[in-house]
Amino acid sequence: MENPLNLISFILYIVLAITAATLIEYFVSTLPPIDHEQRCSRCSSVTSRVSFGYCRSCSRWYRRRFPFLAAVSLVAVLLLATVQSSPANFVIGFVVSTYLAIVTLIDIDYHLIQHKTALFGIILAGFFGAILHKFPSTVVGGAIGIIVMGFFYLLGRVYAAYKNKRQKISGPDALDEALGFGDVSLAAVLGFLLGHALILKALLIGILLAGLYSIAIVALMLLKKDFDDSKTIPYGPFLVLGALLVFFPF
Ligand SMILES: [Zn+2]
Numbered sequence: 001m002e003n004p005l006n007l008i009s010f011i012l013y014i015v016l017a018i019t020a021a022t023l024i025e026y027f028v029s030t031l032p033p034i035d036h037e038q039r040c041s042r043c044s045s046v047t048s049r050v051s052f053g054y055c056r057s058c059s060r061w062y063r064r065r066f067p068f069l070a071a072v073s074l075v076a077v078l079l080l081a082t083v084q085s086s087p088a089n090f091v092i093g094f095v096v097s098t099y100l101a102i103v104t105l106i107d108i109d110y111h112l113i114q115h116k117t118a119l120f121g122i123i124l125a126g127f128f129g130a131i132l133h134k135f136p137s138t139v140v141g142g143a144i145g146i147i148v149m150g151f152f153y154l155l156g157r158v159y160a161a162y163k164n165k166r167q168k169i170s171g172p173d174a175l176d177e178a179l180g181f182g183d184v185s186l187a188a189v190l191g192f193l194l195g196h197a198l199i200l201k202a203l204l205i206g207i208l209l210a211g212l213y214s215i216a217i218v219a220l221m222l223l224k225k226d227f228d229d230s231k232t233i234p235y236g237p238f239l240v241l242g243a244l245l246v247f248f249p250f
Pocket residue numbers: 040041042043044045055056057058059060062
């Protein structure tokens with residue numbers, strides 16, 4: 001693509017960054033099921049779910065996520081423009097990064113990867129993966145993702161069943177799974193995108209980082225003397241981070 005410092009391309013990158021931030025803000029605000037009203041943190045009046053952090057009642061910004069997303073998106077777009085090898089790869093990188101940002105932010109806020117979002121990602125990643133790699137590499141990559149995270153998912157279910165039985169918990173309070181099925185779908189998405197050669201490495205890095213983070217959280221809880229083993233961490237962000245580290249070997 002053109003020189004990233006050219007004025008016209010720079011304006012294009014700003015437009016793309018604002019587009020990405022708008023899509024991310026919109027979907028992160030509307031996709032998760034929310035059973036409570038959203039309120040402005042400054043005047044506490046009820047705001048619309050798609051407010052972009054701006055309150056119409058008091059005419060003030062009560063949350064700065066949108067400008068932050070726009071700034072991060074601009075850095076990401078410039079990085080993508082520098083490393084991409086063709087305009088097609090730039091478009092794929094842009095769409096995929098926007099999608100992964102939506103999944104990651106929802107997983108951080110709600111510990112949730114929804115089936116509809118995962119299914120959309122699998123279709124998107126299968127299509128893009130087939131363009132980026134040869135078709136068999138894409139399919140094998142997706143299969144490796146499903147097998148590896150599927151194994152951890154089943155292990156999590158066995159652990160949850162054991163814990164419920166030991167603590168005699170049943171009904172709605174019972175833990176059904178330690179690792180959500182959404183993480184298995186996300187691993188499939190990443191496997192399609194990275195292909196058979198990189199997915200295993202990406203998952204291992206992701207699992208390792210999630211493990212280190214969990215150890216840090218447990219250590220912190222022990223220090224504060226309020227240990228709660230029902231706390232779970234979202235796995236999605238770590239899997240995405242693992243994929244990014246493998247994809248862009250800095
Ligand atoms: Zn307000």
